[in-house]
Amino acid sequence: MRDAMIESLAMGAVVLLGVWLLLTMCNQVNLRWMRLVRHLDVMLLIPRWTFFAPNPGLSDFHLSVRTLSADGTASAWEEIDGIAHRTLRSALWNPEKRVTKAVIEVASALAPLCRDHPERVASSAPYRCLLNHALRAAARSGRAQAIARCEFRLTETPPRRGPVGEPFEYQSAPIALNHAEP
Amino acid sequence: MPNLDALSALAWCGAIAGVGVAISSLEILVSWRHYASGGLFDGDLLCRTSGLQRHPLARRLLGWLFTLGGINALAVTRLVCGLALTIVTLGAGWRAIAAAVAFVTGGLIVWRNRYGTDGSDQMTAIVLAGVAIGSCFSFDPVTQTAAIAFIAAQACLAYFVAGVAKAHSPFWRSGDVIGPIMQTETWGSRSLAAWLIASRPRAWLASWMVIGAECLFPLVLIAPPWMVAVFIGWGLAFHAFCAIGMGLNTFFWAFVAAYPAIFYIRSVILAAL
Numbered sequence: 001m002r003d004a005m006i007e008s009l010a011m012g013a014v015v016l017l018g019v020w021l022l023l024t025m026c027n028q029v030n031l032r033w034m035r036l037v038r039h040l041d042v043m044l045l046i047p048r049w050t051f052f053a054p055n056p057g058l059s060d061f062h063l064s065v066r067t068l069s070a071d072g073t074a075s076a077w078e079e080i081d082g083i084a085h086r087t088l089r090s091a092l093w094n095p096e097k098r099v100t101k102a103v104i105e106v107a108s109a110l111a112p113l114c115r116d117h118p119e120r121v122a123s124s125a126p127y128r129c130l131l132n133h134a135l136r137a138a139a140r141s142g143r144a145q146a147i148a149r150c151e152f153r154l155t156e157t158p159p160r161r162g163p164v165g166e167p168f169e170y171q172s173a174p175i176a177l178n179h180a181e182p
Numbered sequence: 183m184p185n186l187d188a189l190s191a192l193a194w195c196g197a198i199a200g201v202g203v204a205i206s207s208l209e210i211l212v213s214w215r216h217y218a219s220g221g222l223f224d225g226d227l228l229c230r231t232s233g234l235q236r237h238p239l240a241r242r243l244l245g246w247l248f249t250l251g252g253i254n255a256l257a258v259t260r261l262v263c264g265l266a267l268t269i270v271t272l273g274a275g276w277r278a279i280a281a282a283v284a285f286v287t288g289g290l291i292v293w294r295n296r297y298g299t300d301g302s303d304q305m306t307a308i309v310l311a312g313v314a315i316g317s318c319f320s321f322d323p324v325t326q327t328a329a330i331a332f333i334a335a336q337a338c339l340a341y342f343v344a345g346v347a348k349a350h351s352p353f354w355r356s357g358d359v360i361g362p363i364m365q366t367e368t369w370g371s372r373s374l375a376a377w378l379i380a381s382r383p384r385a386w387l388a389s390w391m392v393i394g395a396e397c398l399f400p401l402v403l404i405a406p407p408w409m410v411a412v413f414i415g416w417g418l419a420f421h422a423f424c425a426i427g428m429g430l431n432t433f434f435w436a437f438v439a440a441y442p443a444i445f446y447i448r449s450v451i452l453a454a455l
Contacts, residue, residue, distance in 0.1 A: 045289065052363065056363050091422075098216075129227060
């Protein structure tokens with residue numbers, strides 16, 4: 001009885017790995033039903049292995065924030081979570097790469113929304129993520145000043161060579177520092 | 183060629199992946215301010231935008247993941263598992279547990295963070311799943327071989343798909359890609375960019391070396407020893423280049439962790455032929 005159960009478990013494990021591999025293979029091509037699988041794959045276990053292809057990212061993204069005082073005077077733009085300067089040590093130890101990648105992903109999620117559904121931007125997860133982050137950064141930078149609002153900006157630095165498209169730029173409306181996130 | 187048995191192959195896969203798991207866990211722990219209130223991975227906001235709000239039971243069960251204590255607990259657990267996996271002589275049972283826990287905690291971190299995940303997290307998850315299942319059923323040669331084959335097949339698929347996708351791209355075929363990638367602040371290195379852009383034949387050759395090696399990589403499973411040495415040598419050099427030149431440090435450990443599985447499956451295939 002116990003042996004039969006262990007055998008079934010082993011068989012189940014092999015089937016599971018087989019299905020996982022099959023789904024990974026299907027995910028390499030554009031199959032419509034894979035959208036549902038990707039939607040359910042919250043742990044991102046089904047990879048798409050097209051690293052830097054066919055169109056690699058050749059741009060940098062910068063997130064900046066500035067504060068506005070009560071009389072409307074704006075501070076200079078200040079970059080937050082800027083792209084960290086890498087050294088040889090980064091080959092072994094690079095904790096900042098996750099933040100840099102996150103800013104790229106947020107920008108990639110925000111760009112089509114800004115283009116196709118600007119009315120949905122303010123309620124979207126990437127916008128709220130940036131808003132929350134910018135508000136805290138502005139509050140920190142302006143603690144000693146009498147500031148009332150802030151703005152944040154996400155800009156794309158286009159490639160110096162290679163294919164050049166319209167660089168993405170998003171600037172938020174002025175937001176009160178005591179803005180309550182829904 | 184290293185002559186590995188199934189258990190040794192799993193042990194080495196786990197040990198190499200374990201180094202990457204330990205590094206990425208430590209990287210999360212030292213970056214705690216990004217996970218705290220107002221950080222880019224602020225758990226409070228991620229929880230509110232995760233859809234968990236609509237499911238009270240799920241929120242009660244998983245809500246702790248979104249606290250700073252929760253992410254730190256996950257990272258510490260994963261760090262311990264990663265360090266345990268680096269012990270090649272670890273018993274199969276303990277290796278299965280360490281790999282399974284590292285797999286689950288890694289998946290939870292990916293789900294929680296939503297942004298900032300890369301291919302190394304995915305390859306690490308694949309290796310950990312294979313190691314966990316292969317070690318758990320170490321008494322069953324079929325399941326063990328299937329688990330190792332899964333790791334090897336995913337690695338070969340990854341290289342092959344990456345190569346084919348590049349071969350389809352006119353930018354990659356023209357050789358005008360690696361230089362501009364290297365010019366970015368995010369992925370690049372000024373000195374390497376200047377070196378590549380200075381010579382068009384050099385940039386073209388670099389581009390086609392990547393395309394060719396990635397497309398042909400699956401041949402490693404049946405190729406003669408000298409060719410296997412070339413592919414594995416290229417893989418090590420390529421991932422070392424990505425780590426040094428692009429800062430993709432954990433990719434090295436994630437992909438190299440699959441190489442012992444490739445060696446083992448190659449020996450199984452050749453024995454069967």
